[in-house]
Amino acid sequence: MANSENGGTPQLDELEKGPWPSFVTQIKAAAKGNKMSQDLLGQLEKSYRDKVGYWKHGGIVGVMGYGGGVIGRYSFLGKEFPNVAHFHTLRINQPSGWFYTSKALRTLCDIWEKHGSGLTNMHGSTGDIIFLGTVTDELEPTFAELTEAGFDLGGSGSDLRTPSCCVGPARCEWACYDTLHITNHLTQHFQDELHRPAFPYKFKIKCAGCPNDCVASIARADMSIIGTWRDEIQIDQAAVKSYADGGMNIERDICGNCPTKCMEWDGTKIDIDDENCVKCMHCINAMPKALRPGKDRGATILLGAKAPIVEGALLSSVLVPFIKLEPPYDELKDLIERIWDFWGEHGKNRERTGELMQRVGLGNFLEAIEVEPLPEMIAHPRENPYVFYEEYYEEDDGEEEEENEG
Amino acid sequence: MVIDRKTDIGPPNYEQFLPPVIKKNYGKWLHHEILKPGVMVHVGESGDKLFTVRAASPRLLSVTRIRDFADLADKYCGGHLRFTSRNNVEFLLTDESKIDALIKDLSTLGHPVGGIGNAISNIVHTQGWVHCHSAATDASGVVKCVMDDLCNHFTETELPGKLRIALACCLNMCGAVHCSDIAILGIHRRPPKADHATLNKVCEIPNVVASCPTAAIRPTTVDGKPSVEIDEERCMFCANCFSVCPALPMADALNDGVSIWVGGKVSNARSEPMFSKLAIPFLPNNPPRWPEVVEAVRNIVEIWAKNARKYERMGEFIARIGWPRFFKMTGIEFAKEHIDDFKYAGLSFKRSAQLRH
DSSP states (O other), rough: OSSTOOOOOOOHHHHGOOSOOHHHHHHHHHHTHHHHHHHHHHHHHHHHHHHHHOHHHHHHHHOOSSSEEEEEBBTTTTTTTTGBHHHEEEEOOGGGGGEEEHHHHHHHHHHHHHHHSSSSEEOOTTTTEEEOOHHHHHHHHHHHHHHHHTOOOOOOSBBBOOOOEEEEGGGTTOSSSSSHHHOOOOHTHHHHHHSOOOSSSOEEEEEESSTTTTTTTHHHOEEEEEEESSSSOOOHHHHHHHHHHHHIIIIIIIGOTTTTTEEOOOSSSSSGGHHHHHHOOOOHHHHTHHHHHHHHSSEEEEEEBOTTTOOBBBBEEEEEEEEOOOOOHHHHHHHHHHHHHHHHHHTTOOHHHHHHHHHOOOOHHHTTOOOOGGGOOOOSSSOOOOOOOOOOOOOOTHHHHHHHHO | OOOOOOOOOOSSGGGGGSSHHHHHTTEEEEEEEETTTTEEEEETTTEEEEEEEOOOOOEEEEEEHHHHHHHHHHHHHHHHEEEOTTEEEEEESHHHHHHHHHHHHHHHTTTOOOOSSBOOOOOBBOGGGGTSSSSSSSHHHHHHHHHHHHHHHOOOOSSSOOOOOESSSTTTTTTTTSSSEEEEEEOSSOOOOOOOOTTTHHHHHHHHHHTTTTEEEEEEEEETTEEEEEEEEEEOOOOOHHHOOOOOOOOTTOOOEEEEOOOOOOOOOOOOOOOEEEEEEEEOOOTOOHHHHHHHHHHHHHHHHHHTTTTTOOHHHHHHHHHHHHHHHHTOOOGGGGGGGGGTTGSOOOSSSSOOO
16 A cells, blocks of 8 residues: 555655656545555555565466457555556557547546556657556456457567657658558558567567658667658759858758758758758758658668667668558558568567578578569678679580480 | 457548638648747648647646647547647637637646747656656656756757757657757666566567577576576667567666667658667666756756758767867767677778868
């Protein structure tokens, strides 16, 4: 219980001070009338005293027919804090772009107040709505009410994790494709892969509308879909002039920061050599009223990002330099399935796609998934001469060929 | 009894949650402007205006507070709101005259408005002691302390450029902190202690052996029971063995703590995306306010804020001044731990004579 009888929560109380909103205040709010949150407060206070966590590894719990979406969680201190002895997490697939109505939020709150701790994360690292803590018996009733309200669980374990995206065309003039639509479409299309873990390890997809990458897809997603364009940046020269008149140092702060030095400013007008523009977004970010991405828009697809475990952290690298992304996205879905097929067959247990690419070599990986090698995929060609040529000629090869032809 | 169950319905379609002004101007936004800290306006080709007010959130929210947000959305935004990729909450208004009243209500609830433009946005973070089995530090508590200290950089926009801070409470990095301007990372420093009595019952030994990136784990027999032994000199505390085997606990109050990493980014603006690099190998876990971590982060932020050029992110700033000067300016002691000794370590050695003297 919330500890007033055994000394309160003096450590956690310190975290209610200061200008930043306090998570302790949130747990205390949930603890009014909720025993799980009361015991969570008690266990957490003990963690703060002892400088160590008291949660066990997840067990296998879930809802019928699904292998993912619920993370089993048990306390080492079940006797002391019986109401968090079992304290499982549900991941609920968020709507694309994290848009809600007040009605939808209240529905989620009502369900969770009834069946769990009343505590959430809005949102988890992968993007899901997180319902933080309940007992096994409440999982199925929670799930039934969620699906009745139009919500479903997200991914967990060795499956397709819940795809997520930036705000995209809903509120951003830089979105080079419809991040919300494609995220929703892929999520619906791959429901089986999302709910029933059958991969060597997790697979994340994140959709960023432009190279600013507000969802950190290049660092956090096995497949990073980053919007871009291949024609000319749209320029409103009068608006450029207004920025200059307003005190912006265009020569130094815009042209000087251009990574390929493809811009020139003569004091009245900006000139961009678009063939040398690498779509970094800096000039557009700095002058949103004057510059816009081009009109021939699509995305770059990159593959392989992950955090350090096991073989070291990776950023995604280019797989498709440019692709048009229009519904029903067949070319993309086809590519994803070819990647999964090869990974499913050759990936080791707990090996991410990025690690597989490194292990078998990008060249071999490309061959396996039927993608042509391109110079856009590399920072530079190899520096060592240890090339694995796969074929060589014998003296009589030519004769055999002639015989075959004959 | 098997009743008729709904499954595989997927998430609700986002379209039903979009406010009318977004539906009307979807994909047809022309430009935007930051009006003041935490407030921006997007203007559509139609001339329509959409005002966004971004407020801080602790991410860990009670249903009570979510209902408060819903009430504000009803009062000011026709019942519409969204959350951001950095766990802020955004209110979407069409009536500019309501902005100040909304900000006042948010302030009464304890949620500062900011995080847009050249500011520090919310810290993305993990579960920590609140709900994770492998945490080497708490997450929400450290974030609260660091943001209490840096709150003025959230509510103002006077920094040279954007600054993104992330926290992960262990090397699993659910918070994927490895590409942040400043990353706070919980670390273990003691090798796992095998529980030989239960190991063979709760873990598959070949999996445990295979899980170690440095081949420090070997099968063995202890008191007649199959188990594993750890070559402690080869352990770099990644805890991957613990991830596959609960009988190899890593958490340890005496040795767990926090490391600080700097200079990563994910955006392509100006420079390519970069990994964060080690700045401070170890700081102690000192709950409830983690004063050493707060001080270390503030120091790095202040050095950058004072010396970086306009738009320069932390990594771009350090690339310009060089790492020796970064260590000198911040007063951080350079040590053996800063030098990589994992795969491809040689790529991080200085391979030129271009040095400042």
